[in-house]
Amino acid sequence: MTPKAAAPAKGGNLSSYLPAADYKNQHDPFRVGKNRIRNPKGKKKDDWGFPLKQGQKVPLFDGIKKNNGSKNNDTAPKVRRGYIRDKIVRLNWGTQKTMPYKGRRTQFVYAWYVKLEDEDQEIPLDNKGRSGWVPLLPRYFKDYLVLKRIVICMKRCVDAYERSPARSHPRKSLSSSTIEYVISTIKPARQMKYNNLHTTRKLNEGSDRADHYLPRTPDRLSRDGYVNLCYNLPEQHGMSTDTVRVGTSFFACVGSKKFAHRVSVPLYKIKKIDGKNKSKLHKQRLVFIYGYITFHDGRDPKTRRYGWISRASLKKKKTS
Known part of the structure; x- marks a missing residue:
């Protein structure tokens, strides 16, 4: 029997769709495909990306700098993954963040699957997309004022939901104690076990792969590798809410049996047979743990960002 990812509805839900993001109730005119922000200035139905200003080197950042022992680490610049090569970026709905940038508290938006420029040849850059944070500034976005208004409304909606009993109550119950893990790489032999496996039986061969939730291999400007922190579990579409580097501390919430804070996902x-996708339940499973990372939002160096990370991406922190 497939276990349910959601905690009891009466007490709250640690893995739920973003507000108004469920399949039956998409009343937000600025949302597309449940997960992306729609650009109201798009001329076509599928023209929902936001154009970048040409002639600008638009950076893409990870969500937190790896702790390198520096006393000033909390206020250090975030890790720049590279500069965006695409002319248009697609942005995750509900995902925004405030971080220091060039000496100022700056709002960032989360870009999904962008291509980066190739600045050097130390590590060959493939054509795979990367996700990460883009500063929400008028010098980077052509439709800045439109996007800014959408992000303000979006933030209010999500903040209200995050304060609701459905989210805040289970967190309070779980956060009485934590286990500190460190996000780590995964051995190739273990990675192979998840190859060609999917977290849903309803999508096609290239969608929602299990390895999307494992540590990503290092690229040219993220030499340690990185992992996505998910707002919800794959059964609720596995929406990424942050991207953090290997070596970052992750605090797993424990202390309550009432809420599902550790979930085994089938x-x-x-396989495609006679032109149709056929799925079969596999013996391998993917375990997710609920918890949080901390980052500097320009005021509080211990701001929490909650989400799910696969257990295969974590190692318990060694105590001296």
């Missing part, structure tokens, strides 16, 4: 093998 995996499926999908």
